Amino acid sequence: MHCFSLLLLALFGALGQLPAAAQTLFVTRSAQLAFFSSTPLENIDAKSSRAMSALDPKNHTVYFKVDNTSFEFPRKLMQEHFNDNYMESAKYPFSEFTGQYTGAVDTEHDGSYPVLVTGKLKLHGVEKPYQVPGTITVSNHQLAVAASFTIALKDHHIDIPTLVVTKVAEQVQVTVKAVYESKPLASKL
Amino acid sequence: MSTFRLAGLVGGLMLAGLGAQAQDQDLSKLFAGASDSLAAARQPVAATFKSPRIVNLRSNESIARHELDFQVMHRFGDIAGKDGGIRTFYGLDFSTDIRIGFDYGLTDRLTVGLARAKGNTAQRELYEGSLKYKLLEQNRGGSRPVGVALFGNAVVSGMTATTDESLASTFRRPADRWSFVGQVIVTRKFNDRLSLALLPTVGHRVLVEQHDDNTVPALGVGGRFRFTQRLSLIADYVLVHRSSASRAYYRTLGVEFYNPLGVGLEVETGGHVFALTFTNSAAILENQFIPETRASWTKGQFRWGFTISRRFALGKHKK
Numbered sequence: 001m002h003c004f005s006l007l008l009l010a011l012f013g014a015l016g017q018l019p020a021a022a023q024t025l026f027v028t029r030s031a032q033l034a035f036f037s038s039t040p041l042e043n044i045d046a047k048s049s050r051a052m053s054a055l056d057p058k059n060h061t062v063y064f065k066v067d068n069t070s071f072e073f074p075r076k077l078m079q080e081h082f083n084d085n086y087m088e089s090a091k092y093p094f095s096e097f098t099g100q101y102t103g104a105v106d107t108e109h110d111g112s113y114p115v116l117v118t119g120k121l122k123l124h125g126v127e128k129p130y131q132v133p134g135t136i137t138v139s140n141h142q143l144a145v146a147a148s149f150t151i152a153l154k155d156h157h158i159d160i161p162t163l164v165v166t167k168v169a170e171q172v173q174v175t176v177k178a179v180y181e182s183k184p185l186a187s188k189l
Numbered sequence: 190m191s192t193f194r195l196a197g198l199v200g201g202l203m204l205a206g207l208g209a210q211a212q213d214q215d216l217s218k219l220f221a222g223a224s225d226s227l228a229a230a231r232q233p234v235a236a237t238f239k240s241p242r243i244v245n246l247r248s249n250e251s252i253a254r255h256e257l258d259f260q261v262m263h264r265f266g267d268i269a270g271k272d273g274g275i276r277t278f279y280g281l282d283f284s285t286d287i288r289i290g291f292d293y294g295l296t297d298r299l300t301v302g303l304a305r306a307k308g309n310t311a312q313r314e315l316y317e318g319s320l321k322y323k324l325l326e327q328n329r330g331g332s333r334p335v336g337v338a339l340f341g342n343a344v345v346s347g348m349t350a351t352t353d354e355s356l357a358s359t360f361r362r363p364a365d366r367w368s369f370v371g372q373v374i375v376t377r378k379f380n381d382r383l384s385l386a387l388l389p390t391v392g393h394r395v396l397v398e399q400h401d402d403n404t405v406p407a408l409g410v411g412g413r414f415r416f417t418q419r420l421s422l423i424a425d426y427v428l429v430h431r432s433s434a435s436r437a438y439y440r441t442l443g444v445e446f447y448n449p450l451g452v453g454l455e456v457e458t459g460g461h462v463f464a465l466t467f468t469n470s471a472a473i474l475e476n477q478f479i480p481e482t483r484a485s486w487t488k489g490q491f492r493w494g495f496t497i498s499r500r501f502a503l504g505k506h507k508k
Binding site for chain 1: 216217219220225228229232234235236253254256297329378380381418419457458459460500502
């Protein structure tokens with residue numbers, strides 16, 4: 001037998017086993033990210049419903065990615081300032097979080113599972129470690145994640161000029177809500 | 190070793206490889222595909238310019254829906270030359286033109302404007318109505334490399350008609366009081382720092398002096414260069430096409446027309462955009478400074494001026 005058929009066989013061998021190796025990933029492109037900045041002078045809240053997220057229950061990993069320009073503000077001018085002056089979205093178009101969670105989650109049984117997510121948030125081009133408590137909810141094979149945490153703007157080198165320091169808070173409260181598509185994705189990675 | 194076993198071994202190795210990959214698989218790859226990148230590339234670029242004005246010329250920026258932009262513009266007298274210097278405090282004593290205006294966003298793309306300007310030609314006491322429409326927006330991916338906005342205004346003079354027949358203010362009929370400007374504003378934000386604009390323009394005045402041109406085409410170029418997050422250099426220049434017959438006639442009267450050149454520093458404070466400008470043109474509205482800039486930089490006939498643009502949000506906040 002020559003090399004070609006050998007290779008073919010090997011390939012079949014691998015393919016035949018593949019379904020066992022494939023794992024389910026939960027994916028969404030409509031996760032909700034919101035943040036809230038509060039000072040005595042001005043409250044600023046913004047929301048994106050176009051965040052992308054994936055959760056891998058086997059490896060206990062979770063991933064978030066959001067297009068910074070997808071955040072919607074009550075005022076368009078705030079949105080422009082957010083992208084142009086603070087986030088510098090032209091230079092850093094996306095914010096990303098990669099993390100791993102601890103805590104037992106049974107994706108086969110309905111319930112609300114508290115988890116602790118440890119990972120890295122890359123925002124404004126600056127990566128920082130974060131530890132965030134969250135909840136994974138399983139309901140009828142559908143997964144959802146919710147979490148809330150605080151970001152200090154200076155951790156990510158986002159400067160607030162003294163002129164507007166009374167309007168933009170130094171600490172911003174972030175809430176995350178992702179409901180994954182009910183049909184999990186068979187990994188193609 | 191039999192071929193079969195070898196194949197099994199290779200298959201097993203490949204499987205192990207797959208397994209290892211799955212262990213530390215990168216979830217980010219799920220969103221690195223073409224469709225996700227394409228969606229991001231379709232997003233329009235933000236803030237090509239920071240206010241509806243560059244120096245003298247308009248920018249492509251419209252006012253978002255239900256927001257109001259309030260602008261105050263001022264042009265002083267000549268800084269140097271025979272009317273400048275310390276005697277007039279470098280032009281402060283002579284205010285050549287003042288404009289107060291409101292721009293309101295009917296939609297995110299369509300802005301309607303109302304303004305009052307003093308005026309700096311024979312025609313004064315000007316009321317301006319304008320429309321600006323953002324036709325195309327430049328996108329991040331570059332599949333649409335430029336933005337295109339359309340601008341048009343109608344200006345009417347409210348002054349009492351003069352009796353001097355030679356002036357362009359002897360309004361015999363109401364139509365004589367009007368002038369118009371139509372403009373295509375083509376813009377490109379090259380990067381975070383540099384934005385440029387090209388503005389093919391046509392101005393039309395119903396009533397002009399003898400040997401003056403009613404319709405004057407012009408080509409404007411403008412730009413903004415951002416030094417820091419909040420400080421930018423702005424500049425614009427207008428290439429004016431006045432007929433050679435008209436130029437020759439005015440030359441016999443000792444009058445020369447110049448192309449308007451404005452440079453300025455733009456400071457953004459969040460809510461306010463403040464520009465300190467220097468320009469040879471004395472009038473603020475295109476209807477006047479395009480055909481009738483009679484002052485020259487080289488003769489010290491440039492002036493300082495400022496533009497303050499302040500944004501207000503009207504209507505209900507959308508939640």
